[in-house]
Amino acid sequence: MTLLNQPSVGAGSQDSHIPDPWPAPLAKEPLEAEVTIPGSKSLSNRYLILAALGTSPVSLVGMLRSRDTRLMLDALRALGVSCIEDPFEGTTVQVNPPVDGRFHGVVDVFCGLAGTVMRFVPGLALFADGPVRFDGDAQAYARPMEPLLDGLVQLGAQVSFDGQPGRLPFTVTPPAELAGSDGARPVVSIDASSSSQFVSGLLLIGSKLPSGLELRHVGESLPSMPHIRMTMEDIRQAGGSVSMPEPGVWVVEPHALAMPLEVVVEPDLSNAAPFLGAALIAGGSVSVPNWPAHTTQPGGLLPFMLANMGATVTLDDRPFNSTEDMALFPNGYSGLLTVSAGGAFAGFGVVRHVGCRRDCSEYRSVGYVGFLRHGIAWHRSFARPRNGPFGCVGH
Numbered sequence: 001m002t003l004l005n006q007p008s009v010g011a012g013s014q015d016s017h018i019p020d021p022w023p024a025p026l027a028k029e030p031l032e033a034e035v036t037i038p039g040s041k042s043l044s045n046r047y048l049i050l051a052a053l054g055t056s057p058v059s060l061v062g063m064l065r066s067r068d069t070r071l072m073l074d075a076l077r078a079l080g081v082s083c084i085e086d087p088f089e090g091t092t093v094q095v096n097p098p099v100d101g102r103f104h105g106v107v108d109v110f111c112g113l114a115g116t117v118m119r120f121v122p123g124l125a126l127f128a129d130g131p132v133r134f135d136g137d138a139q140a141y142a143r144p145m146e147p148l149l150d151g152l153v154q155l156g157a158q159v160s161f162d163g164q165p166g167r168l169p170f171t172v173t174p175p176a177e178l179a180g181s182d183g184a185r186p187v188v189s190i191d192a193s194s195s196s197q198f199v200s201g202l203l204l205i206g207s208k209l210p211s212g213l214e215l216r217h218v219g220e221s222l223p224s225m226p227h228i229r230m231t232m233e234d235i236r237q238a239g240g241s242v243s244m245p246e247p248g249v250w251v252v253e254p255h256a257l258a259m260p261l262e263v264v265v266e267p268d269l270s271n272a273a274p275f276l277g278a279a280l281i282a283g284g285s286v287s288v289p290n291w292p293a294h295t296t297q298p299g300g301l302l303p304f305m306l307a308n309m310g311a312t313v314t315l316d317d318r319p320f321n322s323t324e325d326m327a328l329f330p331n332g333y334s335g336l337l338t339v340s341a342g343g344a345f346a347g348f349g350v351v352r353h354v355g356c357r358r359d360c361s362e363y364r365s366v367g368y369v370g371f372l373r374h375g376i377a378w379h380r381s382f383a384r385p386r387n388g389p390f391g392c393v394g395h
Protein backbone atom coordinates (compact mmCIF):
# COMPACT_ATOMS: atom_id res chain seq x y z
CA MET A 1 0.00 0.00 0.00
CA THR A 2 1.40 3.35 -0.96
CA LEU A 3 0.25 6.47 0.83
CA LEU A 4 1.11 10.04 0.03
CA ASN A 5 1.38 12.49 2.90
CA GLN A 6 -0.11 15.89 2.18
CA PRO A 7 1.73 19.14 2.85
CA SER A 8 0.97 20.68 6.22
CA VAL A 9 -1.89 22.86 4.91
CA GLY A 10 -4.74 20.47 4.27
CA ALA A 11 -6.37 20.21 0.88
CA GLY A 12 -9.78 20.48 2.49
CA SER A 13 -8.93 23.60 4.49
CA GLN A 14 -10.87 26.74 3.52
CA ASP A 15 -8.26 29.02 5.06
CA SER A 16 -4.67 28.38 4.06
CA HIS A 17 -3.44 30.21 7.20
CA ILE A 18 -4.88 27.53 9.42
CA PRO A 19 -2.43 24.64 9.63
CA ASP A 20 -3.94 21.27 9.01
CA PRO A 21 -3.74 19.47 12.37
CA TRP A 22 -3.42 16.12 10.64
CA PRO A 23 -2.27 15.90 7.02
CA ALA A 24 -4.42 13.00 5.94
CA PRO A 25 -2.58 10.44 3.83
CA LEU A 26 -3.95 9.96 0.31
CA ALA A 27 -3.71 6.78 -1.72
CA LYS A 28 -1.72 7.30 -4.94
CA GLU A 29 -2.92 4.06 -6.43
CA PRO A 30 -5.42 1.27 -5.69
CA LEU A 31 -4.75 -0.39 -2.36
CA GLU A 32 -3.36 -3.88 -1.97
CA ALA A 33 -3.18 -4.51 1.73
CA GLU A 34 -3.62 -7.01 4.51
CA VAL A 35 -4.45 -5.42 7.84
CA THR A 36 -4.21 -7.37 11.09
CA ILE A 37 -6.74 -5.96 13.54
CA PRO A 38 -6.05 -6.04 17.31
CA GLY A 39 -8.33 -8.00 19.65
CA SER A 40 -11.81 -6.86 20.64
CA LYS A 41 -11.96 -4.73 23.79
CA SER A 42 -15.42 -5.99 24.72
CA LEU A 43 -14.33 -9.63 24.43
CA SER A 44 -10.93 -9.10 26.08
CA ASN A 45 -12.45 -7.52 29.17
CA ARG A 46 -15.31 -10.04 29.41
CA TYR A 47 -12.86 -12.94 29.15
CA LEU A 48 -10.66 -11.40 31.87
CA ILE A 49 -13.65 -11.11 34.21
CA LEU A 50 -14.88 -14.65 33.45
CA ALA A 51 -11.38 -16.06 33.90
CA ALA A 52 -11.10 -14.27 37.27
CA LEU A 53 -14.46 -15.73 38.35
CA GLY A 54 -13.44 -19.21 37.24
CA THR A 55 -11.84 -22.11 39.00
CA SER A 56 -8.78 -22.76 36.81
CA PRO A 57 -6.05 -20.83 34.97
CA VAL A 58 -6.90 -19.46 31.52
CA SER A 59 -4.55 -18.26 28.81
CA LEU A 60 -5.95 -15.42 26.73
CA VAL A 61 -4.31 -15.15 23.32
CA GLY A 62 -4.64 -12.10 21.08
CA MET A 63 -5.93 -9.88 23.87
CA LEU A 64 -6.25 -6.21 23.11
CA ARG A 65 -3.53 -4.09 24.69
CA SER A 66 -5.04 -0.71 25.45
CA ARG A 67 -5.74 1.57 28.41
CA ASP A 68 -9.07 -0.18 29.09
CA THR A 69 -7.53 -3.65 29.17
CA ARG A 70 -4.57 -2.39 31.23
CA LEU A 71 -7.06 -0.93 33.72
CA MET A 72 -8.92 -4.25 33.81
CA LEU A 73 -5.70 -6.21 34.45
CA ASP A 74 -4.72 -3.82 37.25
CA ALA A 75 -8.23 -3.99 38.75
CA LEU A 76 -8.09 -7.79 38.82
CA ARG A 77 -4.57 -7.77 40.29
CA ALA A 78 -5.77 -5.44 43.07
CA LEU A 79 -8.45 -8.04 43.84
CA GLY A 80 -5.84 -10.79 44.12
CA VAL A 81 -6.08 -12.30 40.63
CA SER A 82 -2.71 -13.14 39.15
CA CYS A 83 -2.46 -11.91 35.55
CA ILE A 84 0.85 -12.88 33.98
CA GLU A 85 1.72 -11.18 30.73
CA ASP A 86 3.88 -13.14 28.30
CA PRO A 87 7.17 -11.17 28.17
CA PHE A 88 7.62 -12.00 24.47
CA GLU A 89 4.03 -11.68 23.33
CA GLY A 90 2.19 -8.93 25.20
CA THR A 91 -1.18 -9.98 23.79
CA THR A 92 -0.97 -13.31 25.66
CA VAL A 93 -1.97 -13.19 29.32
CA GLN A 94 -2.40 -16.04 31.78
CA VAL A 95 -5.11 -15.41 34.37
CA ASN A 96 -5.02 -17.39 37.64
CA PRO A 97 -8.12 -16.85 39.78
CA PRO A 98 -7.69 -16.92 43.57
CA VAL A 99 -7.45 -20.54 44.73
CA ASP A 100 -10.26 -20.15 47.28
CA GLY A 101 -12.43 -18.10 44.87
CA ARG A 102 -12.33 -15.15 47.29
CA PHE A 103 -11.11 -11.75 46.09
CA HIS A 104 -9.02 -9.38 48.22
CA GLY A 105 -10.91 -6.62 50.00
CA VAL A 106 -9.67 -3.38 51.52
CA VAL A 107 -8.24 -2.44 48.13
CA ASP A 108 -8.62 0.35 45.58
CA VAL A 109 -9.64 -0.18 41.97
CA PHE A 110 -9.00 2.55 39.43
CA CYS A 111 -11.42 2.44 36.50
CA GLY A 112 -10.06 5.31 34.39
CA LEU A 113 -12.86 6.04 31.94
CA ALA A 114 -13.48 2.41 31.01
CA GLY A 115 -17.15 1.41 31.06
CA THR A 116 -16.29 -2.28 31.08
CA VAL A 117 -14.10 -1.79 34.17
CA MET A 118 -16.43 0.48 36.15
CA ARG A 119 -19.51 -1.68 35.32
CA PHE A 120 -18.05 -5.21 35.30
CA VAL A 121 -15.62 -5.15 38.24
CA PRO A 122 -17.86 -3.87 41.11
CA GLY A 123 -19.80 -7.16 40.98
CA LEU A 124 -16.61 -9.01 41.89
CA ALA A 125 -16.56 -7.05 45.18
CA LEU A 126 -19.50 -9.22 46.31
CA PHE A 127 -17.00 -12.09 46.60
CA ALA A 128 -14.26 -10.06 48.32
CA ASP A 129 -13.17 -10.40 51.93
CA GLY A 130 -13.58 -6.68 52.61
CA PRO A 131 -14.70 -3.36 51.11
CA VAL A 132 -13.47 -2.35 47.64
CA ARG A 133 -13.19 1.32 46.71
CA PHE A 134 -13.68 2.34 43.08
CA ASP A 135 -12.46 5.57 41.52
CA GLY A 136 -11.75 6.78 38.01
CA ASP A 137 -10.92 9.75 35.80
CA ALA A 138 -12.73 12.99 36.61
CA GLN A 139 -14.74 12.49 33.37
CA ALA A 140 -15.86 9.08 34.64
CA TYR A 141 -17.78 10.82 37.45
CA ALA A 142 -20.31 11.82 34.79
CA ARG A 143 -21.05 8.23 33.73
CA PRO A 144 -24.12 6.64 35.31
CA MET A 145 -23.46 3.81 37.74
CA GLU A 146 -26.58 3.69 39.88
CA PRO A 147 -28.49 0.82 38.20
CA LEU A 148 -25.55 -1.55 38.65
CA LEU A 149 -25.00 -0.48 42.26
CA ASP A 150 -28.74 -0.80 42.91
CA GLY A 151 -28.45 -4.37 41.70
CA LEU A 152 -25.52 -5.07 44.03
CA VAL A 153 -27.47 -3.59 46.96
CA GLN A 154 -30.37 -5.92 46.10
CA LEU A 155 -27.84 -8.75 46.33
CA GLY A 156 -26.87 -7.68 49.83
CA ALA A 157 -23.92 -5.31 49.29
CA GLN A 158 -23.60 -1.92 50.93
CA VAL A 159 -22.56 0.97 48.73
CA SER A 160 -21.34 4.35 49.93
CA PHE A 161 -20.51 7.34 47.75
CA ASP A 162 -17.60 9.73 48.24
CA GLY A 163 -19.05 12.29 45.82
CA GLN A 164 -22.34 12.52 43.99
CA PRO A 165 -24.75 9.67 44.86
CA GLY A 166 -24.91 7.09 42.10
CA ARG A 167 -21.51 8.06 40.63
CA LEU A 168 -17.84 7.26 41.07
CA PRO A 169 -16.04 7.28 43.46
CA PHE A 170 -17.80 4.74 45.68
CA THR A 171 -17.09 1.80 47.96
CA VAL A 172 -18.77 -1.59 47.73
CA THR A 173 -18.85 -3.60 50.97
CA PRO A 174 -19.72 -7.28 50.45
CA PRO A 175 -22.54 -8.84 52.47
CA ALA A 176 -21.79 -11.21 55.34
CA GLU A 177 -23.94 -13.76 53.49
CA LEU A 178 -24.49 -13.77 49.72
CA ALA A 179 -28.03 -13.43 48.39
CA GLY A 180 -29.41 -16.87 47.60
CA SER A 181 -27.56 -18.59 50.46
CA ASP A 182 -30.99 -19.73 51.68
CA GLY A 183 -31.58 -21.62 48.42
CA ALA A 184 -33.99 -19.07 46.91
CA ARG A 185 -32.85 -17.49 43.63
CA PRO A 186 -32.58 -13.71 44.11
CA VAL A 187 -34.61 -11.52 41.76
CA VAL A 188 -32.93 -8.23 40.94
CA SER A 189 -34.76 -5.43 39.10
CA ILE A 190 -32.86 -2.54 37.55
CA ASP A 191 -33.46 0.12 34.94
CA ALA A 192 -30.69 -0.47 32.42
CA SER A 193 -32.02 2.02 29.87
CA SER A 194 -28.82 4.06 30.02
CA SER A 195 -26.39 1.19 29.43
CA SER A 196 -26.44 -2.50 28.56
CA GLN A 197 -23.26 -2.79 30.64
CA PHE A 198 -25.35 -2.84 33.84
CA VAL A 199 -27.05 -6.00 32.60
CA SER A 200 -23.76 -7.52 31.47
CA GLY A 201 -22.05 -6.64 34.77
CA LEU A 202 -24.71 -8.47 36.78
CA LEU A 203 -25.05 -11.46 34.43
CA LEU A 204 -21.29 -12.01 34.57
CA ILE A 205 -21.38 -12.63 38.35
CA GLY A 206 -24.71 -14.53 38.38
CA SER A 207 -23.14 -18.01 38.05
CA LYS A 208 -21.05 -17.48 41.20
CA LEU A 209 -24.05 -16.61 43.39
CA PRO A 210 -25.19 -19.61 45.49
CA SER A 211 -28.63 -19.79 43.83
CA GLY A 212 -27.85 -17.94 40.62
CA LEU A 213 -29.72 -14.82 39.60
CA GLU A 214 -32.91 -13.65 37.96
CA LEU A 215 -32.36 -10.22 36.47
CA ARG A 216 -35.23 -8.00 35.32
CA HIS A 217 -34.86 -4.84 33.31
CA VAL A 218 -37.72 -2.50 34.19
CA GLY A 219 -36.93 0.51 31.96
CA GLU A 220 -38.47 1.60 28.68
CA SER A 221 -35.63 0.78 26.33
CA LEU A 222 -32.48 -1.28 26.38
CA PRO A 223 -29.37 -0.16 24.51
CA SER A 224 -27.02 -2.57 22.79
CA MET A 225 -28.70 -5.97 22.92
CA PRO A 226 -25.79 -7.32 20.84
CA HIS A 227 -23.44 -6.67 23.77
CA ILE A 228 -25.84 -8.47 26.13
CA ARG A 229 -25.95 -11.43 23.74
CA MET A 230 -22.17 -11.35 23.66
CA THR A 231 -22.11 -11.56 27.47
CA MET A 232 -24.55 -14.48 27.43
CA GLU A 233 -22.50 -16.38 24.87
CA ASP A 234 -19.28 -15.75 26.77
CA ILE A 235 -20.85 -17.02 30.01
CA ARG A 236 -21.90 -20.18 28.17
CA GLN A 237 -18.38 -20.55 26.74
CA ALA A 238 -17.16 -20.47 30.35
CA GLY A 239 -19.49 -23.37 31.18
CA GLY A 240 -22.27 -21.25 32.68
CA SER A 241 -25.96 -21.41 31.93
CA VAL A 242 -27.88 -18.24 31.13
CA SER A 243 -31.15 -17.70 29.29
CA MET A 244 -33.51 -14.90 28.37
CA PRO A 245 -36.96 -16.48 28.88
CA GLU A 246 -38.65 -13.24 27.83
CA PRO A 247 -37.40 -9.87 26.62
CA GLY A 248 -35.81 -7.98 29.50
CA VAL A 249 -35.58 -11.01 31.82
CA TRP A 250 -32.50 -13.17 32.26
CA VAL A 251 -31.92 -16.24 34.39
CA VAL A 252 -28.42 -17.35 35.35
CA GLU A 253 -28.04 -20.77 36.95
CA PRO A 254 -25.47 -21.21 39.73
CA HIS A 255 -22.47 -22.85 38.10
CA ALA A 256 -18.73 -23.20 38.60
CA LEU A 257 -17.15 -21.33 35.71
CA ALA A 258 -14.18 -22.69 33.78
CA MET A 259 -13.21 -21.25 30.45
CA PRO A 260 -11.20 -23.40 28.04
CA LEU A 261 -7.49 -23.53 28.95
CA GLU A 262 -6.73 -21.25 26.03
CA VAL A 263 -9.09 -18.67 24.55
CA VAL A 264 -8.26 -16.74 21.39
CA VAL A 265 -9.71 -13.24 21.32
CA GLU A 266 -11.33 -12.30 18.00
CA PRO A 267 -10.09 -9.20 16.21
CA ASP A 268 -12.19 -6.10 16.93
CA LEU A 269 -14.36 -6.28 13.83
CA SER A 270 -15.77 -2.75 14.10
CA ASN A 271 -12.22 -1.45 13.99
CA ALA A 272 -11.77 -3.18 10.64
CA ALA A 273 -14.30 -0.80 9.09
CA PRO A 274 -12.00 2.15 8.29
CA PHE A 275 -9.41 -0.13 6.67
CA LEU A 276 -11.90 -2.14 4.66
CA GLY A 277 -13.71 1.11 3.83
CA ALA A 278 -10.46 2.51 2.47
CA ALA A 279 -10.64 0.00 -0.40
CA LEU A 280 -14.14 1.20 -1.11
CA ILE A 281 -12.82 4.75 -1.49
CA ALA A 282 -9.41 4.24 -3.05
CA GLY A 283 -10.00 1.05 -5.02
CA GLY A 284 -7.96 -2.13 -4.95
CA SER A 285 -8.35 -4.64 -2.19
CA VAL A 286 -7.88 -4.86 1.55
CA SER A 287 -8.03 -8.11 3.48
CA VAL A 288 -8.34 -8.79 7.20
CA PRO A 289 -7.02 -12.13 8.46
CA ASN A 290 -8.60 -14.17 11.25
CA TRP A 291 -12.16 -13.08 10.56
CA PRO A 292 -14.16 -15.38 12.85
CA ALA A 293 -16.43 -18.11 11.53
CA HIS A 294 -19.00 -17.07 14.11
CA THR A 295 -19.11 -13.90 16.14
CA THR A 296 -21.32 -11.97 18.55
CA GLN A 297 -19.58 -8.70 17.71
CA PRO A 298 -21.79 -6.10 16.01
CA GLY A 299 -18.88 -5.52 13.59
CA GLY A 300 -19.61 -8.97 12.18
CA LEU A 301 -22.23 -7.23 10.06
CA LEU A 302 -19.57 -5.43 8.01
CA PRO A 303 -19.36 -7.88 5.08
CA PHE A 304 -23.09 -7.58 4.59
CA MET A 305 -23.04 -3.79 4.85
CA LEU A 306 -20.13 -3.34 2.49
CA ALA A 307 -21.46 -5.84 -0.04
CA ASN A 308 -24.62 -3.77 -0.12
CA MET A 309 -22.59 -0.61 -0.64
CA GLY A 310 -21.24 -2.15 -3.82
CA ALA A 311 -18.05 -3.81 -2.65
CA THR A 312 -17.06 -7.26 -3.81
CA VAL A 313 -16.62 -9.31 -0.66
CA THR A 314 -15.00 -12.69 -0.30
CA LEU A 315 -14.88 -14.82 2.80
CA ASP A 316 -12.16 -17.44 2.70
CA ASP A 317 -12.06 -17.01 -1.07
CA ARG A 318 -15.77 -17.73 -1.29
CA PRO A 319 -17.92 -14.91 -2.71
CA PHE A 320 -20.11 -13.37 -0.03
CA ASN A 321 -23.76 -13.78 -0.96
CA SER A 322 -25.68 -11.05 0.81
CA THR A 323 -29.13 -12.29 -0.24
CA GLU A 324 -28.52 -15.80 1.02
CA ASP A 325 -26.46 -14.78 4.04
CA MET A 326 -29.00 -12.16 5.05
CA ALA A 327 -31.12 -14.97 6.44
CA LEU A 328 -28.64 -15.41 9.25
CA PHE A 329 -29.08 -11.91 10.63
CA PRO A 330 -31.34 -11.50 13.61
CA ASN A 331 -34.35 -9.34 13.08
CA GLY A 332 -34.22 -5.72 14.14
CA TYR A 333 -30.63 -5.04 13.19
CA SER A 334 -31.43 -2.13 10.91
CA GLY A 335 -30.61 0.51 13.53
CA LEU A 336 -27.32 -1.13 14.32
CA LEU A 337 -26.41 -1.28 10.66
CA THR A 338 -27.19 2.38 10.18
CA VAL A 339 -25.19 3.49 13.19
CA SER A 340 -22.19 1.30 12.46
CA ALA A 341 -22.05 2.19 8.82
CA GLY A 342 -22.57 5.88 9.51
CA GLY A 343 -19.77 5.86 12.05
CA ALA A 344 -17.42 3.81 9.98
CA PHE A 345 -17.78 5.77 6.79
CA ALA A 346 -18.60 9.21 8.08
CA GLY A 347 -15.67 10.44 6.04
CA PHE A 348 -17.24 9.88 2.68
CA GLY A 349 -20.88 9.17 2.92
CA VAL A 350 -24.14 9.18 4.78
CA VAL A 351 -26.17 6.05 5.23
CA ARG A 352 -29.77 7.06 4.87
CA HIS A 353 -31.73 3.89 5.15
CA VAL A 354 -31.04 0.31 5.96
CA GLY A 355 -33.78 -2.24 6.09
CA CYS A 356 -34.10 -5.84 7.13
CA ARG A 357 -35.73 -7.60 4.24
CA ARG A 358 -36.85 -10.74 5.99
CA ASP A 359 -38.21 -11.78 9.28
CA CYS A 360 -35.25 -13.78 10.40
CA SER A 361 -35.69 -13.93 14.15
CA GLU A 362 -35.83 -17.71 14.02
CA TYR A 363 -32.17 -17.70 13.06
CA ARG A 364 -31.12 -15.93 16.21
CA SER A 365 -29.89 -19.08 17.87
CA VAL A 366 -27.72 -19.85 14.87
CA GLY A 367 -25.59 -16.79 15.67
CA TYR A 368 -25.39 -13.40 14.07
CA VAL A 369 -22.87 -14.15 11.44
CA GLY A 370 -22.41 -17.87 11.45
CA PHE A 371 -21.68 -17.76 7.75
CA LEU A 372 -18.38 -15.97 8.14
CA ARG A 373 -15.26 -17.97 7.61
CA HIS A 374 -11.58 -17.35 8.28
CA GLY A 375 -10.68 -14.35 6.23
CA ILE A 376 -12.40 -11.52 4.53
CA ALA A 377 -11.40 -9.46 1.54
CA TRP A 378 -13.19 -7.13 -0.78
CA HIS A 379 -12.56 -5.06 -3.83
CA ARG A 380 -14.06 -1.85 -4.97
CA SER A 381 -16.12 -2.62 -8.02
CA PHE A 382 -17.32 0.87 -8.88
CA ALA A 383 -15.93 4.37 -9.06
CA ARG A 384 -17.43 5.94 -5.94
CA PRO A 385 -20.39 5.03 -3.78
CA ARG A 386 -23.44 6.96 -4.96
CA ASN A 387 -27.00 6.08 -4.10
CA GLY A 388 -26.14 2.45 -3.64
CA PRO A 389 -28.63 -0.15 -2.52
CA PHE A 390 -28.36 1.14 1.05
CA GLY A 391 -28.69 4.77 0.09
CA CYS A 392 -25.02 5.50 0.63
CA VAL A 393 -24.29 8.96 -0.81
CA GLY A 394 -20.71 9.89 -1.71
CA HIS A 395 -19.49 13.45 -1.61
Ligand SMILES: O=C(O)C1=C[C@@H](OP(=O)(O)O)[C@@H](O)[C@H](O)C1
Pocket residue numbers: 041042043115116194195196197200223224227
Ligand atom coordinates in the same frame (compact mmCIF):
# COMPACT_ATOMS: atom_id res chain seq x y z
O1 LIG B 1 -20.42 -4.21 26.90
C1 LIG B 1 -19.67 -3.65 26.10
O2 LIG B 1 -18.54 -4.10 25.82
C2 LIG B 1 -20.13 -2.41 25.45
C3 LIG B 1 -21.45 -2.10 25.51
C4 LIG B 1 -22.02 -0.90 24.89
O3 LIG B 1 -22.30 0.00 25.95
P1 LIG B 1 -23.73 0.73 26.14
O4 LIG B 1 -24.78 -0.28 26.29
O5 LIG B 1 -23.48 1.57 27.37
O6 LIG B 1 -23.92 1.57 24.90
C5 LIG B 1 -21.03 -0.28 23.92
O7 LIG B 1 -21.48 1.01 23.57
C6 LIG B 1 -19.62 -0.18 24.51
O8 LIG B 1 -18.73 0.44 23.62
C7 LIG B 1 -19.11 -1.59 24.77
Ligand SMILES: C=C(OP(=O)(O)O)C(=O)O
Pocket residue numbers: 113114115116117
Ligand atom coordinates in the same frame (compact mmCIF):
# COMPACT_ATOMS: atom_id res chain seq x y z
C1 LIG C 1 -17.48 4.16 25.35
C2 LIG C 1 -16.79 3.09 25.01
O1 LIG C 1 -16.71 1.95 25.75
P1 LIG C 1 -16.91 1.78 27.30
O2 LIG C 1 -18.35 2.05 27.57
O3 LIG C 1 -16.50 0.38 27.53
O4 LIG C 1 -16.03 2.79 28.01
C3 LIG C 1 -16.07 3.05 23.74
O5 LIG C 1 -15.42 2.04 23.47
O6 LIG C 1 -16.10 4.03 22.98
